[in-house]
Amino acid sequence: MSETPALELRDIDMHYGYVRALDGIDVAVRQGEVLGLLGDNGAGKSTLLKVMSGAHQPTSGTILVRGAPVVFHSPSDSTRAGIEMVYQDLALVDAQDIATNLNIGREILRRGPLGWLGFVDHKAQRKRSAAELDRLGVRTAAMTRPVEMLSGGQRQVVALARAASRVIGGVPGPPGEASRAGLAGGVPGPPGEASRAGLAGGVLLLDEPTAALGYEQTRQVQALIRRMAENGVACVLVTHNLPLAIDVCDRIVVLNRGRKVADVATSATDNDQLVGWITGARASMFA
Amino acid sequence: MTVTASTESTEPVATARHDGDPARVRWLIFARDRGIVVLWVLLLAGFGLWARPYFATVDNAILIANAAALTAIFAAGIAVGIICGALDLSIPGTAAMAGCVCGWLMTHDMPVWVGLLAGLAVGVVVGLVNGLIALRGFNPIIVTIGTLSVLSGLAATLAGGYTIPGLLDLEFMGTRRYLGVPAPVWIVALLFVVGTVFLTRTRDGIRMMAVGGNAEAVRRSGVHSDRYKVLGFVISGFCAALGGLVTAALVTEANPAANPGIIFNALTAVALAGVALSGGRGSLPRVLVGALILGTISNGLTIKGIQPYWATTLTGALLLASLGLEKWVSTTVSRRLVATAAASAHTGTR
Numbered sequence: 001m002s003e004t005p006a007l008e009l010r011d012i013d014m015h016y017g018y019v020r021a022l023d024g025i026d027v028a029v030r031q032g033e034v035l036g037l038l039g040d041n042g043a044g045k046s047t048l049l050k051v052m053s054g055a056h057q058p059t060s061g062t063i064l065v066r067g068a069p070v071v072f073h074s075p076s077d078s079t080r081a082g083i084e085m086v087y088q089d090l091a092l093v094d095a096q097d098i099a100t101n102l103n104i105g106r107e108i109l110r111r112g113p114l115g116w117l118g119f120v121d122h123k124a125q126r127k128r129s130a131a132e133l134d135r136l137g138v139r140t141a142a143m144t145r146p147v148e149m150l151s152g153g154q155r156q157v158v159a160l161a162r163a164a165s166r167v168i169g170g171v172p173g174p175p176g177e178a179s180r181a182g183l184a185g186g187v188p189g190p191p192g193e194a195s196r197a198g199l200a201g202g203v204l205l206l207d208e209p210t211a212a213l214g215y216e217q218t219r220q221v222q223a224l225i226r227r228m229a230e231n232g233v234a235c236v237l238v239t240h241n242l243p244l245a246i247d248v249c250d251r252i253v254v255l256n257r258g259r260k261v262a263d264v265a266t267s268a269t270d271n272d273q274l275v276g277w278i279t280g281a282r283a284s285m286f287a
Numbered sequence: 288m289t290v291t292a293s294t295e296s297t298e299p300v301a302t303a304r305h306d307g308d309p310a311r312v313r314w315l316i317f318a319r320d321r322g323i324v325v326l327w328v329l330l331l332a333g334f335g336l337w338a339r340p341y342f343a344t345v346d347n348a349i350l351i352a353n354a355a356a357l358t359a360i361f362a363a364g365i366a367v368g369i370i371c372g373a374l375d376l377s378i379p380g381t382a383a384m385a386g387c388v389c390g391w392l393m394t395h396d397m398p399v400w401v402g403l404l405a406g407l408a409v410g411v412v413v414g415l416v417n418g419l420i421a422l423r424g425f426n427p428i429i430v431t432i433g434t435l436s437v438l439s440g441l442a443a444t445l446a447g448g449y450t451i452p453g454l455l456d457l458e459f460m461g462t463r464r465y466l467g468v469p470a471p472v473w474i475v476a477l478l479f480v481v482g483t484v485f486l487t488r489t490r491d492g493i494r495m496m497a498v499g500g501n502a503e504a505v506r507r508s509g510v511h512s513d514r515y516k517v518l519g520f521v522i523s524g525f526c527a528a529l530g531g532l533v534t535a536a537l538v539t540e541a542n543p544a545a546n547p548g549i550i551f552n553a554l555t556a557v558a559l560a561g562v563a564l565s566g567g568r569g570s571l572p573r574v575l576v577g578a579l580i581l582g583t584i585s586n587g588l589t590i591k592g593i594q595p596y597w598a599t600t601l602t603g604a605l606l607l608a609s610l611g612l613e614k615w616v617s618t619t620v621s622r623r624l625v626a627t628a629a630a631s632a633h634t635g636t637r
Contacts, residue, residue: 079509091504093497095568104497105508107490118489149312149620162508 004067006031006234007052007083007203012061014047014258021047022058023258029203029251034225034235036249036266038242040278043255045238046207052236053085053205054078065203082202084163086209092159094148101147102129102162132165133157135231138224153217156209157224164228167202203234210244222248242271256280261287312623319616323560323576323609330580334587341590349468355582356471357530357537359575361553362560363482364526366574369557370486371519372499372566373427377417378553379545380438381524382531385409387442389532390451390541399456403532410528411521413438418517427520439545446543454539461536471533475575478529482522483571495519500567555602556581559609580605 005028014022022044029035037045050056051063054072063070065081072078075085092101099122108124109115126143138157147155206225210218218241225248229235239245245252246266254262254277261284262269262277276282318325335343361378368375389406393399417434421427460470486492497505498515505512530549535541556577562569584605585598 075507076509087507091501091507093500093504093567095500095563096493096497100493100497101504104494104505105510107493109490118491120488120490120493122488 003030005029005064006033006066007236008064008067009048009052010062010064012048012051012063013059014044014051014056015059020258022051025061025255025258025260027253027260027263029234029236031234032229032232033251034229034237034249036245036252037236037238037255038240038245038252038274038278039255042257043278044258045255048255049085049205049207049236049238052078052203053083055085079166082167083205084167084202085205085207086159086163087207092147092155092162095146097144097146098133098141098150098158099126099129099143101158102132102165106166129165133161136161136164136224136227138220151217153213153220156213156217156221160206160209160221160224160228163204164224164231164233167204167228167233203236204228206235206237206239208239208241209237210239210241218244242274246271246274254278256284259284259286261285312620315616315620315623319561319613319620320570320573322612322616323573323580326605326609327576327580327583330583330587334583334590338587338590342587347586347590349472351579351582351586352472352475353469354586355578356469356475357534357549358552358556358581359475359578360471360478360526360530360533361549362556362574362578363478363571364523364530365550365553366557366560366562366569366571367482367486367526368519368523369562369564369566370499370569371495371516371522372502373421373431373516373519373523374564375417375431375520375523375527376428376550377413377431377434377438378523378527378530379547379549380435380442381410381413381527382534382549383442383541383543383545384413384438384445385528385531386535386541387446387451387543389457390454390535391445393454393456394451406532407525407528410524410526410531412524413527414521414524415517417524418520421520422513422516435545439543442543442545446541448543450540450542452540454535454541457532457536457539459536460533461539471537474529474533478526479571479575486571491515491518496567552581553578555606558606561609561613 008028010026012022012025012027013020025044025048027035027037027048037048039045047056051058054075054077057072063072065083070077070081072081078085093104096104103125108121108128110119110121115121129143138161141150141154147158150158209225210221213221222244225235225237229250237245237249249266251265252262252269252274253260254274256277257280261280261282262274263285264273273282277284331343341347361382364378365375385406388409389402392402392405413434417427417431420430420434460474463470465473484492486496494505494510495515495518498510498512499519502512502516505515557569557574558564559577559580560569560573562574581602584601585595588598588601589595
């Protein structure tokens with residue numbers, strides 16, 4: 001796997017008037033890596049995520065996507081660069097079914113004259129959505145089920161899958177192939193078919209993806225995030241949920257009052273250390 | 288152990304359930320989506336027995352369809368507006384204006400087709416104006432009330448304050464019958480087939496419905512949601528203009544006075560059809576059945592010689608009852624699904 005990070009932020013400053021929301025932040029996330037952003041309320045996690053998604057423009061600093069410097073003026077700029085944000089409020093169309101929600105904005109049109117008139121190939125769309133959900137291992141309900149009739153966990157899965165499928169690319173790959181690759185072993189070991197084919201390289205930004213979920217549903221979303229990382233997606237996860245971060249993240253960055261105070265591999269740290277950094281009781285790694 | 292592995296090896300039952308919903312939920316969804324059709328069939332059967340032998344005849348069916356035609360056209364306009372997220376109240380004004388423009392052109396020696404096209408163009412332009420104003424962040428209800436006043440004033444000015452009579456050339460789309468069926472019924476059939484196909488089968492139609500449901504979600508998917516909001520107003524205006532032209536054709540004169548009553552009639556049909564005022568959901572075939580129910584009730588009661596006030600009363604009562612049914616079904620469905628969610632949410636995990 002290449003060492004160029006999928007997304008890198010260098011020396012990001014962000015001022016709101018006299019308030020320094022972010023102060024010289026350096027963060028990088030590699031393909032297939034899940035990066036956790038921890039911190040207390042007001043530490044700057046969400047601001048940093050919004051800088052990554054293009055919703056906020058930093059006061060100074062550089063953003064690099066796969067090594068190339070970019071400037072995001074709006075969220076659509078970052079979307080074009082392969083960065084997708086999963087919003088806390090899900091942003092699904094309740095009255096429409098799962099397949100429509102997953103396909104909106106990238107519909108499959110029918111072949112021939114009907115396609116020229118803008119007719120949608122519902123069957124192909126349902127098939128592609130089913131394949132995408134299968135590949136993520138989270139096919140939860142009939143593709144024709146309206147989103148309003150899903151439970152909270154299922155909705156979250158659909159929202160995640162929608163972002164993921166855009167990041168990974170619309171190419172479903174043979175569903176059998178994908179699940180077989182998953183069967184080989186849970187550890188991301190050799191890069192999967194997808195990343196070698198160059199489909200991966202996208203970045204997924206997740207803002208409290210499990211905030212509204214129960215225990216079992218949280219575990220499901222957790223498995224989904226891991227699986228997307230296995231597919232070569234770089235994930236940035238903002239959360240308050242420490243056990244979740246420890247379970248799902250490869251690396252954890254802790255922010256405190258706009259400064260980065262820790263950047264460690266999850267395996268090299270533990271709950272107490274992280275709590276220390278979050279509360280400020282523990283000295284910064286970079287002080 | 289990965290997620291997929293366990294799905295395949297240990298949960299064949301769950302896999303089989305992927306594509307089906309619990310039977311009771313399916314039944315409830317059927318009641319919600321098709322309940323209005325069942326209601327109409329019951330009404331037809333009831334009147335068929337009660338008002339024997341005059342009600343259940345082909346001639347009477349055509350009468351009902353013809354009586355429901357105008358309501359159906361306006362209801363289509365209202366419904367598309369609501370589905371796309373805006374209640375268009377300018378419909379009576381657009382209808383009056385379209386009729387007057389068409390009538391004025393015809394009385395000024397223009398060919399009929401020019402008048403008709405100009406009338407429909409009025410609808411499209413009004414829709415564009417409504418949509419573009421509403422996009423600026425103004426409340427669409429107020430905006431369309433404004434255009435309603437502007438249009439009825441303009442129509443009266445154009446017509447000189449009086450109706451434009453003698454539009455006999457429009458008879459071909461008014462009272463004439465083709466294959467025994469009056470022209471307005473054909474027009475309604477065409478409008479609803481095209482509209483339904485557009486809303487459910489084409490990319491733009493599906494996006495339009497999605498914009499009505501959650502414009503933000505559509506915008507985040509990289510789609511220009513504003514475009515589809517305007518499109519909703521345009522279609523609504525087009526239907527209003529079509530309704531105005533058919534009205535003019537039926538009475539062979541163009542009346543510049545906007546009749547707000549058509550909104551309430553059409554809204555009743557739309558609400559009976561279960562089109563949520565919050566937008567994003569609804570189906571045109573059900574709206575058509577809603578309009579037919581209104582026609583059926585007034586027709587059946589007329590045959591029995593009952594005063595027409597009762598038709599209004601009965602319609603209102605039905606509307607309230609349908610609201611109750613809708614509420615009951617949606618709460619029951621969500622309760623059911625929450626109960627089964629624990630099972631179905633996990634079919635993919637370990």
